[in-house]
Amino acid sequence: MTEKTxxxxxxxxxxxxxxxxxxxxxxxxxxxxxxxxxxxxxxxxGGAVLRVGEWGGPWGELVNKYLLTDFQKEFNCxxxxxxxxxxxxxxxxxxxxxxxxxxxxxxxxxxFKTAKAGDFFxxxxxxxxxxxxxxxxxxxxxxxxxxxxxxxxxxxxxxRTDLVSPPPSSFKDLWKxxxxxxxxxxxxxxTLQMDFFLVACGIxxxxxxxxxxxxxxxxxLMPAKIxxxxxxxxxxxxxxxxxxxxxxxxxxxxxxDKGAPFAFWYWTEQQPILTQTYTISRYAEPVQKKLAFALxxxxxxxxxxxxxxxxxxxxxxxxxxxxxxxxxKAGVVNSADAIKGFWVPDWNSYLENEDDIVETVNGIFAS
Numbered sequence: 245m246t247e248k249t250x251x252x253x254x255x256x257x258x259x260x261x262x263x264x265x266x267x268x269x270x271x272x273x274x275x276x277x278x279x280x281x282x283x284x285x286x287x288x289x290g291g292a293v294l295r296v297g298e299w300g301g302p303w304g305e306l307v308n309k310y311l312l313t314d315f316q317k318e319f320n321c322x323x324x325x326x327x328x329x330x331x332x333x334x335x336x337x338x339x340x341x342x343x344x345x346x347x348x349x350x351x352x353x354x355x356f357k358t359a360k361a362g363d364f365f366x367x368x369x370x371x372x373x374x375x376x377x378x379x380x381x382x383x384x385x386x387x388x389x390x391x392x393x394x395x396x397x398x399x400x401x402x403x404r405t406d407l408v409s410p411p412p413s414s415f416k417d418l419w420k421x422x423x424x425x426x427x428x429x430x431x432x433x434x435t436l437q438m439d440f441f442l443v444a445c446g447i448x449x450x451x452x453x454x455x456x457x458x459x460x461x462x463x464x465l466m467p468a469k470i471x472x473x474x475x476x477x478x479x480x481x482x483x484x485x486x487x488x489x490x491x492x493x494x495x496x497x498x499x500x501d502k503g504a505p506f507a508f509w510y511w512t513e514q515q516p517i518l519t520q521t522y523t524i525s526r527y528a529e530p531v532q533k534k535l536a537f538a539l540x541x542x543x544x545x546x547x548x549x550x551x552x553x554x555x556x557x558x559x560x561x562x563x564x565x566x567x568x569x570x571x572x573k574a575g576v577v578n579s580a581d582a583i584k585g586f587w588v589p590d591w592n593s594y595l596e597n598e599d600d601i602v603e604t605v606n607g608i609f610a611s
Contacts, residue, residue, distance in 0.1 A: 280374070280533045280534050281374060281534075282375070282534050282537035283376070284376035284377075286318050286319060286538075287534070288319070288320045289319045289320050289321040289531055289535055290320060290531070291320060291321065291322060292321050292322070292531045292535060293321070293322045293324050293532075294321050294323055294346055294535045294539065295326065295344065295346045295532070296312070296325055296346070296347055296348075297327075297331050297344075297347070297349060298325060298326070298348075298349050299327060299329065300328075300329075301327075302475075303556070304325065304327050306551070306552065306555050306556070307552075308323075310547075310552065311543065311548050312325070315538075315539060319535060319538060321535055326344070326345060330433065331344075331348055331350065332354050332357055332361075335358050335361070336362065339362065340364045340527055341527045342527070343364060343527055343528060346524065346525050346533065346536045347522060347524050347525070347528075347540060348522065349521070349522055350520075351520075351521070352388060352435070352519055352521060352588070353438055353594065353595070354435075355521055355523060356388075356390065356591045356592065356595060357595050357598075363526060364525060365390060365391065365525060365526055366524045366525070366526050366533075368389065368390075371392070371524055371540075372386070372392075374537040375392070375541045377542075377544035377545055378392065378544060380563050381562055381563075382561050382579075382580050382582065384561070384580075384582075384583050388519075390521075391521040392523075392540060392544075394521070394522060394540075394549065394560075395549060395552060395558035395560060395561060396519045396520065396558070396559050397494050397517065397559065398492065398493050398510055398515065398516075398518070398586070399440075399490070399492055399510075399511060399515070399517065400492075400508055400509050400510040400511050401417070401488055401489065401491070401509045401511070402481065402488070402491040402496035402507070402508050403487060403489075403506070403509065404488070404505055404506065405506065405507045407484060408488055411509060413509065415444075415447050415511050415512075415513050415514070416448075418465065418488060419461075423487065423488055425467045425468070425469070426469070426485070426487045426488070427465065427468045427469070427486065427488050428468060428469040428471055428477050428480060428481070428488070428489030428490065429468060429469075429471075429489065429490045430470065430472065430473070430474075430477070430490065431472050432601070432602045432606055432609075433602075434471075434473065435518060436518070437605075438594065439516040439518075439589065440490045441458050441462065442458070442516075442589045443511065443513070444458045444461040444462070445458035445461075447461075447513055448460065452589055452590060452593075453593060455597060455601065459604050462605055462608045462609070466611070469485060469486050471489075474491060474492070474494075474495055475495075477489050477495075478491075478499070481506070482504070491508070493510070494556050494557040494558065496508045498557060501570060515585055515587050516587050516588065516589060517583060517586050524536040524537065524540065544562055546564050546565040549565050550565060550567075550568055553565075553570075553571055554568040554569075557570060557571060557574075559578070560578055565578055566578075
């Protein structure tokens with residue numbers, strides 16, 4: 245791992261006056277130290293390549309359709325789309341000064357892990373003034389202190405209405421004997437499993453820090469189907485191999501509205517959410533950094549968020565977003581209190597214990 249860099253911009257160096265003369269000339273003259281400002285207006289990027297870290301599959305197709313295709317034309321740039329998650333190994337491999345991506349979409353655990361490993365991301369007080377649409381964000385969108393959350397879903401259990409009766413009404417219902425071998429969760433690197441495990445620690449033990457209670461809960465959950473991602477879990481449920489599973493509300497709501505026998509029960513004991521959160525790399529080159537500001541600004545536009553909400557049932561984090569019919573009919577509202585009562589785990593504590601959790605739970609799942 246490389247040593248953390250100072251992260252000074254040209255503006256802060258000038259403010260430091262004489263003290264700036266003690267800084268290495270390399271840092272002062274390098275392109276990183278140039279001020280980059282974006283005011284919301286379209287500019288010609290001269291064919292520059294912007295490296296974007298985003299999810300693949302149908303998600304990637306729709307991000308290209310609703311955001312990236314027009315963006316490339318308007319700003320005269322090329323998007324290099326990387327969907328080969330996870331991002332953390334790519335960032336730490338080259339160090340903060342050689343970021344593999346200019347703008348990256350994260351789930352919170354891996355984002356926090358990367359932020360703890362080095363000076364990889366622009367601070368919010370540097371980022372937000374260069375993203376005009378950020379003025380419309382609800383406060384919870386930046387409460388994580390690292391990146392900008394632009395959308396989210398809620399966790400719970402998806403189940404087959406034709407194969408599950410009665411429907412789940414408690415977090416512990418997944419452990420019912422009749423679901424043995426037909427219940428589903430995820431590999432330990434998937435955020436859904438991380439949240440599921442921490443909720444289990446609290447429900448079966450004293451609190452989210454009671455790891456032993458979580459381990460015992462995972463043992464009792466076996467046999468279960470372990471999937472790598474939600475798309476595969478949806479396929480298992482379509483085939484009836486899984487009848488109840490840990491999921492966010494997007495896929496089952498989509499399936500239900502298309503006539504499939506799916507329903508969703510939201511956990512009531514703890515209510516975590518799955519967030520989509522962008523960061524911009526501190527040491528991206530100037531043109532790429534300006535393009536990243538512009539892309540994030542477009543991602544916070546109500547049109548893009550509305551389209552993604554229509555397709556993926558994502559809930560917006562900007563106050564001026566109009567909810568698509570599918571969310572409005574489901575009773576979703578867009579307000580400052582939209583996540584009132586929702587729960588965000590102590591991810592720093594999880595990351596401190598991650599090696600033990602991963603090793604132990606992987607062993608349970610493999611047995």
